[in-house]
Amino acid sequence: MRIPEFVQAVKRGEIDIVEHTHKVLDICAHVNSEYHYFTAITQEALQRAKELSRRKEKRGVLWGVPVSAKDAISVMGVETTGGSRILKGYMPLFDATAVEKLRDEGAIIIGKTSQDEFGFGSFGINVGKGYEISLNPFDKRRVCGGSSAGSAGITQKLDTHASLGESTGGSIVNPASFCGVVGLTPTYGRVSRHGLLDYGTSFDKIGPMAKSVEDAAYVLSSISGHDKADATSANIKKEAFHSFVKKDIRGMKMGVIKGSLENADTLVQKGCQEGIRKLEEQGCEIRTIELPITMKYGVSCYYLLATAEASTNLARYCGMRYGTHEELKGDFNSYFSDVRSGHFGKEAKRRIMLGTFARMAGFRDAYYLKAAKIRTLIVNEYKKAFKRVDALVSPTVPKLPLTFDEVKRLSVLENYMFDVLTVGPNVAGIPHMSVPVSMQKGLPVGLMLMTDHFEEGKLVQIGSKAEMQKQ
Amino acid sequence: MEITKQTIQRVAEVSRLKLSESELKEFVAEFKEILDVFSKIDEVNTNDVEPSFQPVGLKNVLREDEAEKCLTQERALSQTRHKQDGYFKGPRVI
Numbered sequence: 001m002r003i004p005e006f007v008q009a010v011k012r013g014e015i016d017i018v019e020h021t022h023k024v025l026d027i028c029a030h031v032n033s034e035y036h037y038f039t040a041i042t043q044e045a046l047q048r049a050k051e052l053s054r055r056k057e058k059r060g061v062l063w064g065v066p067v068s069a070k071d072a073i074s075v076m077g078v079e080t081t082g083g084s085r086i087l088k089g090y091m092p093l094f095d096a097t098a099v100e101k102l103r104d105e106g107a108i109i110i111g112k113t114s115q116d117e118f119g120f121g122s123f124g125i126n127v128g129k130g131y132e133i134s135l136n137p138f139d140k141r142r143v144c145g146g147s148s149a150g151s152a153g154i155t156q157k158l159d160t161h162a163s164l165g166e167s168t169g170g171s172i173v174n175p176a177s178f179c180g181v182v183g184l185t186p187t188y189g190r191v192s193r194h195g196l197l198d199y200g201t202s203f204d205k206i207g208p209m210a211k212s213v214e215d216a217a218y219v220l221s222s223i224s225g226h227d228k229a230d231a232t233s234a235n236i237k238k239e240a241f242h243s244f245v246k247k248d249i250r251g252m253k254m255g256v257i258k259g260s261l262e263n264a265d266t267l268v269q270k271g272c273q274e275g276i277r278k279l280e281e282q283g284c285e286i287r288t289i290e291l292p293i294t295m296k297y298g299v300s301c302y303y304l305l306a307t308a309e310a311s312t313n314l315a316r317y318c319g320m321r322y323g324t325h326e327e328l329k330g331d332f333n334s335y336f337s338d339v340r341s342g343h344f345g346k347e348a349k350r351r352i353m354l355g356t357f358a359r360m361a362g363f364r365d366a367y368y369l370k371a372a373k374i375r376t377l378i379v380n381e382y383k384k385a386f387k388r389v390d391a392l393v394s395p396t397v398p399k400l401p402l403t404f405d406e407v408k409r410l411s412v413l414e415n416y417m418f419d420v421l422t423v424g425p426n427v428a429g430i431p432h433m434s435v436p437v438s439m440q441k442g443l444p445v446g447l448m449l450m451t452d453h454f455e456e457g458k459l460v461q462i463g464s465k466a467e468m469q470k471q
Numbered sequence: 472m473e474i475t476k477q478t479i480q481r482v483a484e485v486s487r488l489k490l491s492e493s494e495l496k497e498f499v500a501e502f503k504e505i506l507d508v509f510s511k512i513d514e515v516n517t518n519d520v521e522p523s524f525q526p527v528g529l530k531n532v533l534r535e536d537e538a539e540k541c542l543t544q545e546r547a548l549s550q551t552r553h554k555q556d557g558y559f560k561g562p563r564v565i
Contacts, residue, residue, distance in 0.1 A: 037476070052498035089550075090550060093549070188525065188527050189529070202525040221511070232532070249550055262536055297511070297512050300508065300509040300511065303509065318487070319557060321553075322551060323550075325551065328553060331563050332562040332564060335562035336487045336562070340487050341489040344488075350498070350501070353482050353483060354505070356486045357502070361487060365508075370517065371512060373520045373521070373522045373523075374515055374517065375522070376521055376523040379523060379526055411504065412504070413501075413508060429525070429527050453526075
């Protein structure tokens with residue numbers, strides 16, 4: 001059941017949310033033992049359901065809806081580690097603003113979801129030491145995508161659910177595509193980052209993962225808005241994004257990114273063509289748009305900048321104020337280095353090193369600063385494209401969900417290159433959404449739509465016309 | 472540019488990471504491969520292009536300099552066992 005129907009049924013008294021929450025927690029425990037989507041399932045959810053059901057006034061648009069949040073998003077009193085052992089035991093003293101806003105609408109937080117450590121991965125396999133890897137809901141031999149792996153997997157498995165994911169370079173749309181759900185990454189600044197464990201401060205966005213475009217839109221409407229606790233949050237009017245579902249798309253112009261379809265696997269091409277055809281049937285004009293700098297240098301630009309930011313953001317994890325502790329011995333350099341070397345996973349170390357390198361004296365101008373200039377060119381390239389078309393279109397990921405064996409065979413560089421289609425919109429901070437448009441050989445195919453800054457409404461308007469009909 | 476074992480060792484020190492001999496060897500090879508490709512950004516003409524440190528054209532974000540409520544000392548210290556007399560207790564500095 002989709003969110004608006006569910007909430008209506010709850011408000012009419014047809015669904016008892018205490019009973020429903022109980023049932024959902026049982027299903028989650030069962031699914032989790034097999035698929036590993038949660039880092040924590042919150043038993044407080046039942047208390048919350050009881051408390052909500054006692055209230056006379058039932059006003060929120062998410063009343064009684066079970067929701068989850070990626071582990072990097074703070075939930076007060078629930079262990080929050082960003083999937084890393086270095087934060088083991090950390091219990092936030094406050095809710096992230098996005099979580100607080102979900103609660104204001106009557107949502108019930110049922111758990112924290114699995115992810116690549118601090119968001120460092122495209123397949124959900126770079127989990128921190130001691131964490132389990134999420135398995136694809138369609139085929140357990142395949143990955144969920146990443147880094148918001150658990151959020152995507154559990155959203156596919158539950159009947160009524162939405163999850164908060166987080167994207168730095170594609171971590172919402174990529175797993176959404178692999179798990180057959182909708183993933184919506186808003187414009188940078190649309191949703192407050194307060195309470196999010198930082199990866200790349202100028203890239204990070206919290207956004208919904210949901211079972212339909214309309215559900216995602218309801219969640220986005222709930223969590224967006226200016227927040228004085230996040231200086232980079234946008235001070236612009238709130239919108240009811242779900243109202244855009246009903247608007248038609250006749251006469252809109254879509255630009256398919258040159259090279260994105262041609263270089264994708266045949267089955268991904270076929271699936272995406274089904275989605276594009278639907279847009280055409282509803283009166284859209286389809287064109288081809290070239291983004292030469294984005295397509296050629298986007299991955300390099302992204303990894304240099306995002307790891308540079310990550311290397312400074314992760315400097316705070318040193319075993320002193322929160323998270324993992326060791327016995328204080330040796331001088332501070334030696335203590336901090338020992339804690340960090342012992343508890344960060346391999347990819348975290350790699351990205352800290354790469355980012356440190358990119359901004360070190362002697363290399364900074366050639367790597368970090370050069371990449372920041374290319375970022376300007378990439379933003380301009382998108383801005384120019386949006387003068388010609390309403391939205392851009394490409395596959396979300398060039399391949400069907402990979403098997404664990406296939407991922408294992410990729411080199412580190414090939415791993416990074418896999419993000420070729422998702423890094424562009426993240427570097428430019430433009431809203432983008434993966435919509436499941438087709439099933440090929442029993443596996444989902446996601447089509448990615450992108451619009452100009454702060455045009456999430458248009459994204460919802462178009463995405464709702466492309467999405468696959470639900471059985 | 473040449474990535475040597477010394478370069479990686481230096482980066483690790485600045486990053487406050489201790490690498491094992493095998494990690495060091497692995498990172499040297501990987502960094503060579505990665506930076507070989509990433510260095511191609513040098514081909515792009517960026518004369519007269521300003522760098523972007525965020526994507527949406529934010530200008531200076533300021534607020535009034537007013538005292539506001541924040542975490543109490545006790546709560547701020549509640550997540551650590553390294554504390555003494557109301558302060559964080561760190562490792563030896565000198």
